[in-house]
Amino acid sequence: xxxxxxxxxxxxxxxxxxxxxxxTIADRxxxxxxVEAWQPNLERAQExxxxxxxxxFTNLTDALTxxxxxxxxxxxxxxxxxxxxxxxxxAGKHVLSEKPMASSIAEAREAIQVSRETGMHLQISQNYxxxxxxxxxxxxxxxxxxxxxxxVNVDFRQWVHDAPAGENPYYDLDHPLLSDMAIHHWxxxxxxxxxxxxxxxxxRSDPSWSNYRDVASATAIVTFTNGVVVSxxxxxxxxxxxxxxxxEWKMECEDGLISMTSRQGGPFGTQGDAVSIRTRxxxxxxxxxxxxxxxxxxxxxxxxxxxxxxxxxxxxxxxRNLGSLAIVEAAIxxxxxxxxxxxxxxxx
Numbered sequence: 001x002x003x004x005x006x007x008x009x010x011x012x013x014x015x016x017x018x019x020x021x022x023x024t025i026a027d028r029x030x031x032x033x034x035v036e037a038w039q040p041n042l043e044r045a046q047e048x049x050x051x052x053x054x055x056x057f058t059n060l061t062d063a064l065t066x067x068x069x070x071x072x073x074x075x076x077x078x079x080x081x082x083x084x085x086x087x088x089x090x091a092g093k094h095v096l097s098e099k100p101m102a103s104s105i106a107e108a109r110e111a112i113q114v115s116r117e118t119g120m121h122l123q124i125s126q127n128y129x130x131x132x133x134x135x136x137x138x139x140x141x142x143x144x145x146x147x148x149x150x151x152v153n154v155d156f157r158q159w160v161h162d163a164p165a166g167e168n169p170y171y172d173l174d175h176p177l178l179s180d181m182a183i184h185h186w187x188x189x190x191x192x193x194x195x196x197x198x199x200x201x202x203x204r205s206d207p208s209w210s211n212y213r214d215v216a217s218a219t220a221i222v223t224f225t226n227g228v229v230v231s232x233x234x235x236x237x238x239x240x241x242x243x244x245x246x247x248e249w250k251m252e253c254e255d256g257l258i259s260m261t262s263r264q265g266g267p268f269g270t271q272g273d274a275v276s277i278r279t280r281x282x283x284x285x286x287x288x289x290x291x292x293x294x295x296x297x298x299x300x301x302x303x304x305x306x307x308x309x310x311x312x313x314x315x316x317x318x319x320r321n322l323g324s325l326a327i328v329e330a331a332i333x334x335x336x337x338x339x340x341x342x343x344x345x346x347x348x
Contacts, residue, residue, distance in 0.1 A: 002027075002028060002029060002030045003028060003029045003030070003070055003071070003301070003302075003305045004029075004030050004031075004032045004068055004069045004070045004071075005022075005029060005030070005031050005032065005069055005070070005071055005072065005073050005301075006031070006032060006033045006034070006035065006060070006063050006064070006067065006069040006071075006072045006073070006088075006093070007022075007031050007033070007034050007035070007072075007073045007075070008034075008035040008036075008060055008063075008072060008073065008074050008075065008076050008084055009035070009036065009074060009075035009076030009077070009080075009098075010034055010035075010036040010041050010042065010044075010045040010075075011036075011038075011041055011075075011076075011077075013075055013098070014036070014045075014075040014076070015044075015045065015048070015049075017073070017075050017297065018031070018045070018049055020297075020298075021296065021297035021298045021301065022298070022301070024294065024298040025294060025298045025301060025302060028302065028305075029301055029302075029305075031051075031055075031073075032055065032067040032068055032069050033051075033055045033056070033057060033063045033066065033067035033069065034049075034051050034055060034056050034057070034063075035057045035058070035059065035060050035063050036056075036057075036058065037058055037059065037076075039058070042056055042058065054066075055067065060072070060084055060087055060088065061087070064087075064088070064091045064093065069093060070093070070094060070305075070308065071088075071093055071094040071095060071096060071121075071304060071305075071308070072084070072085075072088035072093045072094070072095050072096075073095075073096050073097075073301070074088075074095065074096070074097040074098060075098045076098075078098075078100055078103065078179075078180070079103055081097045081098065081100070081101065081102060082097075082101070082102045082103075082107050082108065082110070082111040084097075085097050085111050085114075085122060086110070086111055086114050088120075089111075089114050089115055089118045089120040089122065090114065090118060092118070092120065093120060094120050094121040094122075094123075094304060094308055095115075095120065095121070095122050095123065096123050096124075096125060096300065096301060096304045097122070097123070097124055097125065098124075098125050099124055099125055099126055099183050099184070099187075099321075099324075100179050100180070100183050100325060100328060101124045101318060101321050101325050102325065104329065105322065105325055105326060105329060105344075105346060108318065108321075108322060108325055109322075109346065111318065112318050112319055112322075115318060121304065121307055121308060121313075121314075121317070122317070122318040123300070123303070123304045123307065123314045123316050123317055123318065124316050124317075124318055124321040125297060125300050125316070126183075126184070126187045126300075126316045126321065126324065127296045127297045127299070127300050128184045128187065128188055128245075128246050128262065128263055128296075129187070129188075129191055129315060129316065130292070130294075130295050130296050130297075130299035130300060130303070131246065131262045131263055131270060131273055131292070131295055131296060132262075132270050132273050132289035132290050132291070132292050132295070133246070133260050133261065133262035133270075133273035133274060133275050133289060134188060134191065134192070134246070134260070134262055135289075135290055135292075136260075136275045136287055136288075136289050136290060137192055137249070137251065137258060137260045137275055138191060138192055138194075140258055140275070140277065140287070141192065141194075141251065141253075141258070142194075145258075145277065146253035146254065146255040146256040146257070146258060146277060146279070147253050147254025147255040147256075148253060148254045149193070149228055149251060149252070149253050150228070150252045150253060150254065151228060151229055151230070151231070151251075151252050152189070152192070152193075152228060152229075152230040152231070152249065152250070152251050152252070153230075153231045153249070153250040153252075154185060154189075154230060154231070154232045154233070154247050154248070154249050154250075155232075155233050155234075155243060155247055155248045156181070156182070156185060156232075156233070156234040156235070156243055156245075156247040156248075157234075157235055157238035157240050157241065157242055157243045158235070158236055158238060158242050158243070159236070159237065159238060159239065159242060160236045160237075161210075161211060161236065161237045163211075164211070165211040166211075168211070170212075170236075171211045171212050171213060172213050173213075173214065174214055175214050175215060175328075175332055176212060176214060176215075176216050176236060177214075177215055177216050177217065177218055177234050177235070177236060178202065178215055178218065178328060178331045178332050178335060179328045179331075179332065181234065181236070182220075182232070182234055182328070182331070183324055183325070183327075183328050184245070184246065185232065185234065185246075185247055186222075186324050186327040186328065186331075187321070187324040188246065188249075189222060189224070189230050189327075190323050190324060190327075192249075192251070193224050193226060193228055193230075194226075195224050195225045195226045196224065196225050196323045196326075196343070196345055197222050197223065197224050197225070197323070197326075197327050197330075197343045198223055198224060198225050198342065198343055199222075199223045199330075199340050199341065199342050199343055200220055200221065200222045200223070200327060200330045200331050200334055200340070200341055200343060201220065201221045201334055201339070201340040201341070202215075202218050202219070202220045202331050202334040202335040203218060203219045203220075203335075203338075204217070204218050204335050205217045205218055205219055205235070206218075206237070207237060210237060212236065212237075215332075215335050216235065216236040216237060217234065217235035217236065217237055217238075218233075218234055218235075218335060219231075219232065219233050220232040220233075220234075220331060220334075221340075222327065234247075243261065244261050244262060244263050244264045244265065244272050245262075245263040245264075245265050246260075246261060246262035246263040247261070248260075248261050249261065255279060255280060256277055256278050256279040256280060257277065257278045258275065258276075258277050259274075259275065259276045259277075259278070259284075260274070260275045261273070261274055262274075263296070269295065269296075270289075270292060270295050273289055274286065274289075275287040275289065300314075300316065303315075303316065322345055322346070323345050326343050326344060326345045327343055329343075330342065330343045330344075
């Protein structure tokens with residue numbers, strides 16, 4: 001029996017979901033309806049993807065009353081995520097929402113409360129958790145292959161700055177680095193360290209010629225409850241060699257170094273994922289990675305289906321994502337205040 005979805009948000013990223021993540025699991029997942037408020041995007045989705053008028057809607061309300069679905073997939077702009085999620089859950093549908101979960105911790109908690117009241121599952125698409133390199137790195141640290149962890153260094157470098165000022169919508173996005181992109185990296189830190197962050201300091205480092213309205217380059221120091229400090233450098237305007245989307249990770253341990261990179265992106269799937277260890281001998285030793293027949297966003301969809309069928313919550317259940325959202329809030333605050341900010345994770 002196929003898993004039926006209503007897909008909300010058919011902009012550029014939503015179309016990528018259709019072409020890649022959903023296409024990969026088309027034998028197990030069926031999109032019964034699409035929702036897109038902007039008519040040109042809706043018409044493009046119909047033309048490119050073949051959806052009929054009976055499957056296409058400009059609002060979620062009409063879709064919920066017109067087509068059958070087990071869940072709603074939300075890939076619309078971030079500010080709309082939780083209002084759409086709440087509507088879907090109140091209509092008796094489970095939800096898989098793109099990150100960031102919400103605009104604030106308070107908004108996220110309200111949605112989680114609706115999830116509890118309705119019995120509908122709310123899952124966030126922290127898709128980097130479903131890649132083999134990250135899973136392997138967690139295994140190496142858990143097993144103490146190189147002893148205890150001392151510190152972690154993370155670099156994320158991309159160049160998204162070719163368009164003139166005013167001609168790329170991403171330039172005007174709120175928090176394009178600290179929220180939209182780095183929430184992946186904050187979430188990976190939590191997964192790798194197995195604990196929560198307690199404080200963060202962010203120094204904005206945008207060049208004078210930046211076309212971005214908000215922070216697009218920054219350095220951060222994140223301290224975790226186990227005492228490990230993570231040094232993070234991220235930029236959308238780096239002239240250095242681009243990293244993969246998950247960044248370049250160096251985990252300094254008692255007896256050596258663990259190096260990791262993940263999520264090459266595009267058509268490459270898991271091909272670029274790599275983990276190696278270097279002992280005191282100085283020899284780099286590539287590590288075998290687990291085979292994942294389905295990965296990334298596709299795996300997240302199937303994880304929600306598994307949760308519904310088994311009752312065992314996803315690692316990306318909304319309650320478990322509050323720690324990542326809390327880092328985002330504190331990072332934004334620190335970039336503005338110029339001081340170390342505590343990270344407060346309320347009970348869901």
